[in-house]
Amino acid sequence: MTEQKIRIGIVGARAYTARELLLILARHPRAQVAVLQARVDDPVPPGDVFGVLRGMDLPDIVDVDFSHLPADLNAVFLCLPHTAAAEYAVPLMERGLRVIDLSADFRYGSLKTYESVYGVTHPAPELMAKAVYGLPEIRRASIIGAPLIANPGCYPTAVILSLAPLMKRDLVVPGTIIADCKSGVSGAGRTANDVTHFCGANESLKAYKVAEHRHESEIEEQVSRLAGETHTVTFVPHLVPMDRGEYATVYAKLKEPMTADNVRRMFASYYENEPFIRLMPGSALPDTKNVANTNFADIAVRVDERKQRLIVTTAIDNLVKGASGQAVQNFNISYGLPETMGLV
Numbered sequence: 001m002t003e004q005k006i007r008i009g010i011v012g013a014r015a016y017t018a019r020e021l022l023l024i025l026a027r028h029p030r031a032q033v034a035v036l037q038a039r040v041d042d043p044v045p046p047g048d049v050f051g052v053l054r055g056m057d058l059p060d061i062v063d064v065d066f067s068h069l070p071a072d073l074n075a076v077f078l079c080l081p082h083t084a085a086a087e088y089a090v091p092l093m094e095r096g097l098r099v100i101d102l103s104a105d106f107r108y109g110s111l112k113t114y115e116s117v118y119g120v121t122h123p124a125p126e127l128m129a130k131a132v133y134g135l136p137e138i139r140r141a142s143i144i145g146a147p148l149i150a151n152p153g154c155y156p157t158a159v160i161l162s163l164a165p166l167m168k169r170d171l172v173v174p175g176t177i178i179a180d181c182k183s184g185v186s187g188a189g190r191t192a193n194d195v196t197h198f199c200g201a202n203e204s205l206k207a208y209k210v211a212e213h214r215h216e217s218e219i220e221e222q223v224s225r226l227a228g229e230t231h232t233v234t235f236v237p238h239l240v241p242m243d244r245g246e247y248a249t250v251y252a253k254l255k256e257p258m259t260a261d262n263v264r265r266m267f268a269s270y271y272e273n274e275p276f277i278r279l280m281p282g283s284a285l286p287d288t289k290n291v292a293n294t295n296f297a298d299i300a301v302r303v304d305e306r307k308q309r310l311i312v313t314t315a316i317d318n319l320v321k322g323a324s325g326q327a328v329q330n331f332n333i334s335y336g337l338p339e340t341m342g343l344v
């Protein structure tokens with residue numbers, strides 16, 4: 001007997017993350033894309049927006065209009081900038097649809113932090129309490145059946161995964177976390193500016209938003225929650241001239257003397273049953289090439305024992321584990337499907 005498909009909509013269907021979602025959902029046996037909406041004047045075949053989608057059996061992208069959603073729709077992915085996502089989440093949730101939001105709108109427990117960091121008034125603060133932070137490796141239980149899933153930011157995914165086993169045991173000295181991170185240009189979305197334009201980014205390496213990147217506060221909130229005490233994080237992102245991929249090198253001081261072997265064993269036990277975490281063996285280190293187009297996070301753990309300093313390096317694909325792959329992982333968990341469905 002064929003199992004019934006879960007009918008899916010994507011709003012913001014011309015976004016980079018939407019392209020990635022469509023590629024993943026094409027090989028998902030239980031998901032069917034029923035509607036694609038974006039700001040368009042006339043219906044557009046998705047293959048006209050992203051050539052890689054040409055020939056795929058997908059509905060045309062139509063203008064955003066929730067009075068024309070299919071009656072049997074089940075879930076909607078929002079591939080939109082912050083505030084637009086929250087505005088659209090309200091009517092979708094009123095219709096009883098499950099929402100997976102890729103923006104930052106529902107990632108925070110604190111409305112005050114969100115509004116001060118993003119410099120906006122939250123369009124739907126009443127929905128914040130309904131949202132769960134969709135990083136399965138730390139919040140799996142709360143994602144099951146959740147009506148509103150806040151998909152984490154790409155950098156926070158890499159940095160929190162680099163620290164979670166130790167934060168959970170409260171083994172890191174507050175105020176000592178430094179996250180030195182690099183991202184490919186697709187992390188900035190499809191609209192180019194002077195920095196992300198080919199001529200600005202190519203053959204160059206540059207830090208940006210030092211001490212002012214919004215993901216810093218998202219990381220701080222989540223690692224503090226895990227540890228049960230307040231942690232600040234120094235987060236410095238860099239733009240790397242590659243299409244996709246993200247690399248986090250995370251430093252922290254340990255509260256008690258630990259050997260590298262101890263810490264490695266702790267990571268191995270914490271991530272033992274995680275289908276998308278690959279701890280690097282021996283002296284191997286992660287590489288963005290080896291996670292490109294996959295939902296894996298490759299993690300290597302080191303301890304400089306003389307200084308009691310932890311050094312973790314993690315590689316993910318910002319568009320997959322950092323965005324759309326993780327969104328499908330959350331979708332699977334939320335609907336009680338095998339977590340890896342469509343993703344491996």
Ligand SMILES: NC(=O)c1ccc[n+]([C@@H]2O[C@H](COP(=O)([O-])OP(=O)(O)OC[C@H]3O[C@@H](n4cnc5c(N)ncnc54)[C@H](OP(=O)(O)O)[C@@H]3O)[C@@H](O)[C@H]2O)c1
Pocket residue numbers: 012013014015016017018038039040064078079080081082084102103104152153154186187188189190191318319322323
């Ligand atoms: N890129 C990444 O690696 C990444 C990773 C994690 C999370 N995210 C988050 O995921 C979301 C999507 O990111 P992205 O990189 O895919 O974005 P993107 O490529 O820049 O696309 C954003 C899309 O949002 C649409 N849009 C903007 N305002 C809208 C509105 N008011 N109503 C309807 N559509 C609107 C734009 O539509 P038009 O086509 O009409 O201009 C555009 O297609 C963002 O919140 C981003 O922060 C991105």
